[in-house]
Amino acid sequence: MFKNVCVMVGLITVVKGITFFLWEEMPMGTFIGNVASQANVTSESCGNNKIINFYILQNNDSSFFSIDSQTGNLMISKIIDRDVICSGDPSLLCNLSLSVVAICGDFETFVRKIDVNVIVEDINDNAPMFPNQSTVVRISEAAAIGSRWLLPTADDRDSNNNSVQWYDIVPSDVPFGVSTSFDLHSHRHVPSLVVTRPLDREVLDLYSFSLIAIDSGIPSRTGSTTVNVVVEDINDNTPVFEKRNYPISIYENYPSGQPILNVMAFDIDIGTNAMISYQLSDQQPQDIKDTFHIDSARGILQLAKTLNNGTSGSIITVLVEAVDHGVPPLTGRTVITITVNEPIENVVG
Numbered sequence: 001m002f003k004n005v006c007v008m009v010g011l012i013t014v015v016k017g018i019t020f021f022l023w024e025e026m027p028m029g030t031f032i033g034n035v036a037s038q039a040n041v042t043s044e045s046c047g048n049n050k051i052i053n054f055y056i057l058q059n060n061d062s063s064f065f066s067i068d069s070q071t072g073n074l075m076i077s078k079i080i081d082r083d084v085i086c087s088g089d090p091s092l093l094c095n096l097s098l099s100v101v102a103i104c105g106d107f108e109t110f111v112r113k114i115d116v117n118v119i120v121e122d123i124n125d126n127a128p129m130f131p132n133q134s135t136v137v138r139i140s141e142a143a144a145i146g147s148r149w150l151l152p153t154a155d156d157r158d159s160n161n162n163s164v165q166w167y168d169i170v171p172s173d174v175p176f177g178v179s180t181s182f183d184l185h186s187h188r189h190v191p192s193l194v195v196t197r198p199l200d201r202e203v204l205d206l207y208s209f210s211l212i213a214i215d216s217g218i219p220s221r222t223g224s225t226t227v228n229v230v231v232e233d234i235n236d237n238t239p240v241f242e243k244r245n246y247p248i249s250i251y252e253n254y255p256s257g258q259p260i261l262n263v264m265a266f267d268i269d270i271g272t273n274a275m276i277s278y279q280l281s282d283q284q285p286q287d288i289k290d291t292f293h294i295d296s297a298r299g300i301l302q303l304a305k306t307l308n309n310g311t312s313g314s315i316i317t318v319l320v321e322a323v324d325h326g327v328p329p330l331t332g333r334t335v336i337t338i339t340v341n342e343p344i345e346n347v348v349g
Contacts, residue, residue, distance in 0.1 A: 016115075017114075017115035017116065017117055018035065018038040018039055018114065018115070018116055018117070019116075019117045019118075019119060020032050020033040020038075020074065020116070020117070020118050020119070021118075021119045021121060022076075022080070022118055022119065022120055022121065023120075023121050023123055024080050024081060024082035024083075024094075024120050024121065024122060024123055024125070025079060025080070025081065025082075025123060025125060026076055026079070026080070027076070027079065028076055028077060028078060028079060029075055029076065030075060030076045031073060031074075031075055032065070032074040032075060032076065032118065033073075033074055034071065034072050034073050034074070035054060035067065035072040035073075035074050035100050035102075035114055035116060036052070036054065036071065036072030036102070037072070039100075039102070039112070039114045041072070041102045041112060041114070046104035051070070051104075052072075052102050052103065052104060053069045053070065053102070053103050054067050054068070054069050054070075054071075054072045054100055054101070054102050054103075055067070055069065055100065055101050055103070056098055056099070056100055057098070057099040057100070057101060057113075059097070059098060059099070061096040061097055061098050061118075062098045063077065063078065064076065064077060064078055064080050064096060064118075065077055065096075065098060065118070067100060072100075072102070074100075074116070074118075080096075080120055082094045082120045082121070082122050082159070083122070083125070083126060083157035083158060083159075085120070086120065086159075087157065092159075093119055094119065094120040094121075094122075094159075095117050095118070095119055095120075096117070096118045096120060097115070097116070097117055097118075098116050098118070099113055099114065099115055099116065100113075100114045100116055101113050101114070102114065122158050122159040122160065122162050123158075123162070123217075124158055124162040124215060124217025124218065124219070124220075124221060125158065126156055126157040126158045126162075126221070127156075127215075127221040127222065127223050128154035128155065128156045128163075128164045128213035128214070128215060128221065128222060128223035129154060129155050129156070129223050130152050130153075130154045130155075130211075130213065130223055130224070130225035131152060131155070132152065132225060133225060133226065134225060134226040134227070134228060135151070135152050135225060135226070135227055135228070136228045136229075136230060137149050137151070137193060137227060137228070137229045137230070138229075138230045138232055139195070139199065139229055139230070139231060139232065140199075140231075140232045140234055141199040141200055141201040141231050141232065141233065141234055141236070142199075142234045142236070143195050143199055144195065145195055145196060145197065145198065146194065146195065147194070147195050148179065148192040148193065148194050148195075149192065149193045150190070150191075150192055150193075151167070151178070151191040151192060151193050151211055151227065152191075152211070152225060153186075153188055153189075153190050153191065154167075154213035154223050154225075156213070156215055156223075158215065158217065161215070161216035161217065162215055162216065162217040163188075163215055164188065164189050164213045164214065164215050165180075165189060165214060165215055165216045166180045166189060166214055167180050167189070167191035167211060167212060167213055167214065168211075168212045168214065169209050169210065169211055169212065169227070170209060170210045170212055170224075171209060174207050174209050174229075175195065175196055175197035175198070175199060175207070176193050176194060176195060176196055176207070176209075176229065177193075177194045177196045178191050178192065178193060178194065178211065179191070179192045179194050180192075191211065191213075193227070193229070199231050200231075201231040201232065201233050201234075201270075202237065202268050202269070204231065205230065205231045205233075206228065206229070206230055206231065207228070207229040207231070208226060208227070208228050208229075209226075209227055209229075210224045210225070210226055210227070211224060211225050211226075211227050212224050233269050233270045233271060233273055234269075234273070234326075235269055235273040235324065235326025235327065235328070235329070235330060236269070237267055237268050237269045237273075237330070238267075238324075238330040238331065238332045239265040239266065239267045239276050239322035239323070239324050239330065239331070239332035240265060240266055240267070240322075240332050241263060241264070241265045241320075241322060241332060241333075241334035242263070242264050242265070242266075243263075243334060244334060244335070245334065245335045245336075245337060246261060246263060246334065246335070246336045246337065247337045247339070248260065248261055248336065248337070248338055248339070249338065249339040249340070249341055250338060250339075250340060250341065251312075251340075251341050251342070251343055251344045252307050252309070252311050252312040252340050252341065252342060252343045253306065253307070253343040253344060253345070254303060254306075254307065255303070255306070256302070256303040256304060256305050256306050257302055257303070258302060258303070259300050259301070259302055260301045260302060260303065260338075261300075261301045261336060262298065262299055262300050262301070263278065263294075263299040263301065263320055263322075263334060263336070264299055265278075265299070265322035265332055265334075267322075267324050267330075269324065269326065272324075272325040272326060273324055273325065273326035274324065275324060275325040276322045276323065276324055276325075277296045277297065277322075277323050277325070278294050278295065278296050278297075278298075278299040278320060278321070278322055278323075279294065279296060279320070279321050279323060280292060280293075280294055280318070280319070280320060280321070281319035281320065281321045281333060283319055284317070284318070284319045288316070288317075288318055288319075290304065290305070291303065291304055291305060291307070291316075292304055292318055294320060299320075299322075301318070301320070301336065307340060311340045312340050312341055312342040312343065313340065313342075314340050315337060315338065315339050315340070316337075316338040316340060317335060317336070317337055317338075318335070318336040318338060319333060319334075319335060319336075320333070320334050320335075320336060321333050322334075
């Protein structure tokens, strides 16, 4: 290394910069190029058969290189990892700069400073990596085909084609695809999940698949993360009663306030969309609504008042509704057909 050499600045001639190209991760001692020949510096430049010696001036990048002082051969002195020393925008050149001085034996007649640029080129030595092993995406079952959700972006410390170029999902038999776009701000390819088929939470409420990040290196490298898509419920199912019609019979003097029948409905939605309240339908005469009462939470039908005398032998139709708590609410209906028998004291035992 060139140290503590005093020269007269006025005698230094600066040679126009020369450039070498180098793959990263090459072993120590790898020959990069000959500074003397590239800068057209020969022994004749000194005259009087004086020897030219080459030295590297110290700077931030010089520690990566060594030079044969007599031949001017530039070599690697320690392994260069492009992805460490030139992290950031992978599309930019990774340029290491150093200066070499060529000096004749007397330090006076010939001193040249040669600016050297070493462009470190990337090899595909890094696989894409996602920030997390898995991610959860929540999508409404009402999502339209073609709607999109952003997915995690993989990091790849390599550059250009050796960095992530596109994404895929495995297995492919899910109602989703993946679209890849280039983000000018981050200089990265960004994946989006695309709905390709209608979703139905009541058929399947969870999809799990792998998101694969793929680079274009040779050979190509990949990284993956697990995507869990939770299909969220909408209120798209109407409550359904156990029976469409409940035929029952009561005596004419059946006491008010006593349970007559317990109806039950089910809703295959979830959460508040599946919560049900029972009510007497407005689509029936007022005297029916005045005569009967139904417990809104339990679906228990009762007489609100005793039946009129002479009702025996008649058939009373009561319309009952099950209303869910979704927005907007959905309503299911059933019919209770009540045959009124003679009062119990008049029945012959």
